[in-house]
Amino acid sequence: MNEIITVKDVSLIYHSKKFETLALKDISFKIEEGDFVALVGPSGCGKTTILSLISGLLTCSSGEILVNGLKPDKKSKVCGYMFQKDNLLPWRTVEKNLYVGLEIQHTNTKEKKDYALSLLKKYGLENFKTKRPDELSGGMRQRVSLIRTLALNPKILLLDEPFSALDFQTRLKVCDDVLKILKDEKKTALLVTHDIYEAVSMADKIIVLSARPATIKNIHTLTFGRDKTPFVRRDMKEATDLFQKIWSEIQDEK
């Protein structure tokens, strides 16, 4: 398989008038096409920053990033970025919110819209199509935001804690679903999560970051239960062992 994301010796400094913040320091990793990679680390270490760099919203201070063989560019439409905050447009209905990305990319064909609607149905939000975002619960809004990202059918998905506002039950279900969609459609995904169990049950690879300035603490490649659903995989012995390991790795940083 070929590498779709290459991050090499990347550092990033946030500049403001009063001070500078070194957020990332010499980060290097590779992601192969079709991989599902989880990014875990203590809060505020720079996970969102990494996603922003890959999506092209930020440019790295030093080092090099290649996405699909090219420098990251937000106009390239390769990446679909789901933000930590849902960022739905409050004046649009749920349905119209789903079409925002399609409108921007001038691909709002009937086919794509239908696909978005089918996802809406799948996630049990069909009846809320004509509602405004502030009439939905936090978990529902997050699902809409996820569907909005999926509707664009990007090659790479950057997911920033996509399931954090979901209740436990829905969360497990949505995890299964999302992973299935991603695997069926051979998508590459980079998932930021603070839930180590989520990482362990879904990922092919887990990147553990240190506290800020983030450096790579460890990269785990998961070989067990790759044909199983996250729900099943979560309870495998290897999973619990790995959980313990990553837990202590992050704990060291705090």
Next chain:
Amino acid sequence: MKNDIKNNTGKKNKLIDNKEEKNKQTLNSEIDNKTEKKSNKKNKPKYSLEHKKFLNKIRLKTFFVIFIQITILIAFFGLWEILVNNGVLDGFIYSSPSRMINTLAELSRSGELLTHSLITLKETLLAFVIATGIGFLVAVLLWSNNTIKRILEPYIVVLNSLPKIALGPIIIIWFGAGTKAIVVMGILIVIIVTIINILNAFLNTDKNTILALESMGANKAQIFFKVVLPSSFPDIISTLKINVGLSWIGAIMGEYLVSKAGLGYLLVYGGLVFDLDLIMTVTIVLCFLASLMYFLIALLEKIVKARH
């Protein structure tokens, strides 16, 4: 016989009453049917008893508020009239509602009311439209280019704090003592506030939402039309409402200076000849016209909101 007649009429009345009641009932049921059909179309569920109670409560409250508002208005003018009539207030200095009505009738008979109102209205509308339009465009320009914004910021601040009336003599010398000068005065008063308010609204757009759209590949124009403009909509409407008031100020102030025609001119004239009836009447007319324009803006707001 008499009794008979009485009885008959009584019966007739009752009959009529019954008929009317029946009519009312059928009307009500028709209305009910209609609303039901409508709600069926929209697939709205029937309201529960609690919700109906809730709606009734709101309606009652609205009714109460409007009732009090009208009462205050009537009481105010009524008291005014009574005080002047009883000699507590001097009608020559305070005028009175009845004297104002007479003046109003006179002014409209002679056609003066219409001509002067139209002149002022024209000046106000011109100032309003031009200043709001240009102000909006400038705000867009400043939003889209941070460097231009930073360069122009101090000038805008200074112009904002300058009392525009101070520019009166200059404006009259440059634009002549006529409509042009008045409109320019109005524009100067309205435009700076428009720029500042609308630009602020643009700049207050949620940064994260903009980033989210950028990550989908949105260009500046798309970000403007899909996020910035709709999220600034409430602020833009309130700016328009403020501008209504300001452009009236501009027009009246301009007319004070130029003093040739318009409601402002009538006010100055009324002051010179000590005609309080004229002054009060024109003030009321001004109130009426200004609130009419305000309500038009409110209507525009409703229409735009309903569309989106």
